[in-house]
Amino acid sequence: MREQISMKKLIEFELNGQPVYVEAEVSEAEMQRVSRGGESEPLQAESRFVDAVARIKPAAEVVLKAFQEMNTPDEIGLEFGLKFNAKTGVVFASADSEATFKVSLKWTNDKK
Numbered sequence: 001m002r003e004q005i006s007m008k009k010l011i012e013f014e015l016n017g018q019p020v021y022v023e024a025e026v027s028e029a030e031m032q033r034v035s036r037g038g039e040s041e042p043l044q045a046e047s048r049f050v051d052a053v054a055r056i057k058p059a060a061e062v063v064l065k066a067f068q069e070m071n072t073p074d075e076i077g078l079e080f081g082l083k084f085n086a087k088t089g090v091v092f093a094s095a096d097s098e099a100t101f102k103v104s105l106k107w108t109n110d111k112k
Contacts, residue, residue, distance in 0.1 A: 010042035011086045013049035020049045022084040043086040052089025056082065059092070063101055075106040 009026040012019050021042055045052070064078050079102040081093035 011045050011084055012042040013045045013047070013052065013084075015049040024084045024086070026086065045084075045086050045089065047089045052084070053082075056090055056092065063103070067103055067105060070105065071107070073105040074108050075104075077104040077106075078102075079104075 007026060008023055010021045011024050011026070012021055014020070019042075026043065060078060060080065064076060067073065067076050067078075082090050083093035084090050
């Protein structure tokens, strides 16, 4: 079985008619599948930047809503990583096999 080789490559997304470039890890198979230019040219993404990012919005909203219902915190911070890909657009990034969300909640005590 052949080892999968990946390398950093620019991926070109479209945003409001203008190109947006994102550096991403791209496998050798992906490069052959999506590349339309030379080695130094960016890969052309199969979706627009807005569409790629919009696909993760529902998941972030569900996580945020779940914590908003917890005794109504004064502040909620939601942090997560995104990984861009020419084929799928964007996915939640993780250092291991699980997606990671970092959530911080803050309540203030009005009684003094």
